[in-house]
Amino acid sequence: MTIRRTLATGCCTAMLAVGAVATPAGAEFERPPMNLYGVTGAIDMPTALEQPEGELSGTVAQFGNITRGTLSFQALPWLQGSFRYSQFSGLRLLNNPGYEDYFDRSFDVSVRLLSETRWRPALKLGLQDLAGTGISSGEYLVATKTFGGTLALSAGLGWGRLGSYNPAFSTGTRDPIDNGRGGNFNVDQWFRGDAAPFASAIWQATPRLSLMAEYSSDAYDLETGNGTLASQRIIDRDSPLNFGAVYRVNDAVTVGGYYLYGSELGVSLTFQGNPNRPPVQGQVIRAPGPVAPRPPRASAPEKWIETWAARPTAQTTLLGALERDLAGSGIDVESLQVQGPNTVEVRIRNQRYGMAPQAIGRTARALSRTMPSSVETFRIVPSSNGLPLSAIVMRRSDLEALVLEPDASAQLFAATGFADPPARDPRASLSPSVFPRFDWSVGPYVRRVLFEPEEPLRLDVGVRAQATYEPRPGLVFSGSVTKRIAGNLSDSVRQSNSVLPRVRTNFNLYNEQGDPALEKLTGAYYFKPGDNLYGRVTVGYLERMFGGLSTELLWKPVGSRLALGAELNYVHQRDFDTQFGFQDYSVATGHLSAYYKLPEKFHVQLDVGRYLAGDVGATLSLHREFANGWRIGVFATKTDVSAEEFGEGSFDKGITLEIPVGQFLGRPSRTTAATTLRPITRDGGARLEVDGRLYDRVRDYHRPDMQDGWGTVWR
Structure with a gap:
């Protein structure tokens, strides 16, 4: 056993026993650092510390020829989830020789198993790159004990790439990574193979400055050219020791600098926000008028x-x-x-x-x-x-x-x-x-495409003009047109290789030919066909790529957490110039949906039906909603399309984020900024994008959701 292995094992053993040291209960870091993977940790290794509930963190980190961008969300006090997009500059994988740089998408999740007490450290279990290509996959158990709220000592065991340096023991055979199309869960590899210890120390020298030291268990075999997949060396690794410092510039921005593996310099930039810590404290709003009491009947x-x-x-x-x-x-x-x-x-x-x-x-x-x-x-x-x-x-x-x-x-x-x-x-x-009612607006728009191998970020900015006319209650005519001002979406050279009907992967042709564009032009009728029932019929150019007829029926009792819905659409694919013409492709698509409001303001939705490419399957969505309107969620779709037919990513999945604009304006507003992050856009599991779907607009005024925000009824 080498001296380094002895040192690391000793550190790990000491940390597991550190609970015997009497320290004040509840002493903890309020907002601990994010590591270079963009999750709660020290430098390159994780810790068992936790962010405040609801914390949303975006981290960009770079060292050597590795750049990582990570979005992390502390969904519950004990649960953190992350999505990461990494660039390995100059890494030419033997099974992917067409690209000079390698780009990788990965998802992480970590669960706190034990909370810290006076005598016991916190304990966390984590899965890194659990559903990606497996390039960064690893699992870990880590314990952390804090002292006086300024010192955090951590030690743990890692598997996968986190168990690749000086392993202490093995828990079976870890099969070689089968990248395939990526996106599948590598369950048979979890906590298998060599296990290696790691350790770290974080000292909060001032309320803004933290200093860190770390013993890493990641050998970086792939990036140093020692793995079986790589043909290029993109970093040097001369030591398992890492050192770093992070500085909190303000409540939202943190910067970090690092010296890693005895050879590399690194930097990080983290942006953080929280629904429970809005960027603008309070709102400028006219006070409500008083309640006017009636005079007593006897006196008047x-x-x-x-x-x-x-x-x-x-x-x-x-x-x-x-x-x-x-x-x-x-x-x-x-x-x-x-x-x-x-x-x-x-x-x-x-x-x-x-x-x-x-x-x-x-x-x-x-x-x-x-x-x-x-x-x-x-x-x-x-x-x-x-x-x-x-x-x-x-x-x-x-x-x-x-x-x-x-x-x-x-x-x-x-x-x-x-x-x-x-x-x-x-x-x-x-x-x-109010009726008839005519509204119009002109404003900017941003359209983006993420995670293309040739260029990870492409976007257009332009002007959108839109108008709405309501001649009577329930009948709405609306439309919008766009004109691009600047951007590079039309420069994309990536051609669809889909074997399915190309209902989404020809987006580059719409971006190239559709300027100016008739984005939408619809007529919609909203009605109540019966008790606890809500209906919608929409006809016209429903979205950029499809037009036709969309119908929906929702059953939602006002006091129930459960809702059931049915949607049926018949649509034609629009011409690439997004004017008035259509292509030959048409499809009947629709879903049966179940919605349920869970405790802790979680909402779950299950949609079962037929998608735009004719595939049949289901989408499961889960999102967390906060009292002030923030919504963050995840979704995944599996259909009868195989991973090979689907293509890169294996199945459709992603993250949704919706933030009320009023949180930044300092005044009330019903406008929200919403986006969906998909690792990659494919044709399988694609659903029609039609305005006016019923569930979200109906439930806001039903008893379960009204109860969540009822404290504002007197404001």
Whole structure:
């Protein structure tokens, strides 16, 4: 046994026993460093420390001829997931000789098995590159103990490439990597083969500066030319010892510098954000008007008379008063109906507030100021494109009694009813200022293609003009056109090699020929066909690549966490110039969908059906939603297309990210910035991209989701 192996084994043994040292319980790093792999760690090795829940980190790291870009998300206090895109400059793999540089995509996941206590270190299990080509695959168990909140000592065991230097023992045979098409789970390799120890120390010298030292168990056989796949040496590795320092510039940016393996210099740049730590603290917003209490019936009986409800002009008069009260508030009144002297129903459209209860609360306050004293029940029906989403029933006396209570939000929620909204009564008074409605806008757009081997990032920027016309509730005509100003999407030389109908992989031809482009031109009808049912029919040029007919039906009780949906589409592929013509390819596609809201604000969705290329299968999606509107999720699709037919990546998968723009503007807004990151775009598992799908717009105003944000009802 070499001196280095003895040293490493001793460090590991000491760390596993370090729990016997009495240190203050709960002493921990608030936001520990991200390592060069873009996960929570020291320099090149992981630790058992954790980021704050909800932390979203983007890290770009480089040393030698290796560059890594990683997006990591702390989904739960004990669970971190990562997606990485790596460039190995000059690495010519023997099984991939066509490229001078090698690009690799990989996914990681780590799970904390034990939390740190006064006597026990934290323990984490991790899988690195668990579903990629296997070039960076490795598994680990690591323990970390913190001292005084400024020192963290870690030691662990690694397998795969993390067990390639001075292994201490073996846990069986680890079969050679079969890259195939990439993207498959290498389950038969997990925790198999040689296991080697690693260790690290992190000292937080100041609140901003951390210094680190590390013993690495990665031999970098591939990159040093010692592996069986590589024909080129792109780094030197003379020592297992690494040293580094990271400096937190501000709350969002951290930079790092490193000396690695006795031969290489490295740098890193990390950007971090968190839904629970918004970039702009607080919002500039007009305070809501007060709740107007009614005078006691005994002292002002004339204000409680009910004969007003029989007047022919009562509805239109009250509608006008409510519209004037809500003018400039971001809440549009669609209609109002007097349902007797004690009840009014108002249908509203929330144009501003990302938190739905905030719009409901402000509407209820306005009703208390504008309705006659005899009106006790407010039925507030939020709508989207004229589609009623729910009926929220409040007693006026509850508003008056609870407005100044310390737990007013909880008490009001307990007293509020949620019901399935009926179709609009034809006797209701429609607002002349809402229908017919015409909206238009002109603004910038960004279109990007990621992870092409020739050039990992391609993008276009340009101008998009769009308009919407609603002649009556539920009927919406909309369209958009784009004109590119600058970019390099049309420069792509990659040609599709797909054996499936090329429903997505000819994107470069749309980018090349479609400028200017008729992006969309549709007519849509939204309606309620029955109790707990919501419907949509859309026809026209539905997206850049397809046009035709799309229909959808959703079953969603207002108090249920479960929803079921069905979508059926018949579409033709559009010409590459994205004008008015179509190609010969057409397909019937559709899905049956199940949606369920899990605890901890997780949402799961399962879609089963037929995709654009004619393949049949299922998509499973899981995303975490935060109270302020951030949504981060993952999805995977498996169909009857084999990995060989699908091509590179083996099956469709990716990450979705949606961030409310209001978090950066410092004022409420319903606009969100959304993106989907796919390791690669292929034709298998491709789904139609049509606007107006029902589930997300409906559930926001149903009881389970309203409860999550109900604390804003008084704001």
